[in-house]
Amino acid sequence: MSQTIDPKWKEEYKKDVVYLHVIPRSRARDVVNISPFAIKLELWLRINEIPFETIDCQGFSKKGQSPFILFNGEEIPDSNFIIEYLSKYFNKNPYPNLDASEKATARAFVKMVEENTSWPIFVYRYVENIDEYADYFSTDQPMEVRKQILGKLQEWVGKRAHGHGIGRHSTGEIQQIGCDDIQAISDFLGNKKYMMGDTPTVVDCSVFGVLSQVVYVPMGYPMRKYILENCSNIIDLFDRLKNTYWTNWEEQCKM
Structure with a gap:
């Protein structure tokens, strides 16, 4: 593709x-x-x-x-x-103020989020629910065009998901994997300001990039429901990141 x-x-x-x-x-x-x-x-x-x-x-x-x-x-x-x-x-540090052990933990979270947590989202919107996702995809295009594009993505993403391994599971199992990852993120975040402490790192960027796809898009993602009902600290983290570093987020969402 x-x-x-x-x-x-x-x-x-x-x-x-x-x-x-x-x-x-x-x-x-x-x-x-x-x-x-x-x-x-x-x-x-x-x-x-x-x-x-x-x-x-x-x-x-x-x-x-x-x-x-x-x-x-x-x-x-x-x-x-x-x-x-x-x-x-x-001369920037992706993991500022962290020791070697903390950097190892941070790297593990980045890899989990990007190579595992992201897949239930991709499978939900590109493979199993393209008709629902069509309302949120390329909305400047006619619906027929959107569905044509998503139809091609459906096969391509489906093959990649199967090759990854996650696509071999049932819908419920795939979404449970995503929710379990979210709970791990929430548990580790706890009451901290950012994932690794008082200073944002690349971990926060990865978590925000991936989970913003479900938090802010009001589709029927099981992962979205799980965050809204169980993980208020993730929502607080996202509000903190937007209010501090991306103050024109809402404006850019309308572009």
């Missing part, structure tokens, strides 16, 4: 400005972007006050991924590699 592009460096692109290429924001409703990784990366840039510009892009990186960045004449794909690269360039 991915279509790679050959991004052209433009003369007006400024040195040391990150040009963040994301799936067009018009494809999302009630959330800034349908890609949790685009949201994760933009939040990280905001927290670390790195100059950036977000660019809607139909294509994908040389690795077939979105988001990707153009930075000082170079294309860099994959949100985690992008953060690693920019952290070194701008």
Whole structure:
């Protein structure tokens, strides 16, 4: 389903400005972007006050991924590699104020959220409930077009989910996996300000990027119901992140 592009460096692109290429924001409703990784990366840039510009892009990186960045004449794909690269360039720490053991825990949460917790969301909206998701996807397009796109995604995501392993389970089992992950996030967060303490880290960006897809989109996600009924501290975390670092979130959701 991915279509790679050959991004052209433009003369007006400024040195040391990150040009963040994301799936067009018009494809999302009630959330800034349908890609949790685009949201994760933009939040990280905001927290670390790195100059950036977000660019809607139909294509994908040389690795077939979105988001990707153009930075000082170079294309860099994959949100985690992008953060690693920019952290070194701008002398930022993705895990500030953490010791080695805490960094290990933080990395484990990032991997759980991005490689496990995200899948029940993708399966719900792209495989099992595309008619429901059509009301929240590419709403600038006619419904017939939306369903055609989602029909193609249904087969592609279904195959990837089966290859991952999670797609081999029943609907109830898949959603239980997602809810169990959410409970683990909530239990670890507890009464802390952010996931790892008083300072936001890349873990908060990953959690926000992935779970914003269910918290803010009023579909029938079992994971959404679970968060709203059982995990008020996650909602508080999200409000804190938006109010501190993404004050124009609501405005951008309408773009």
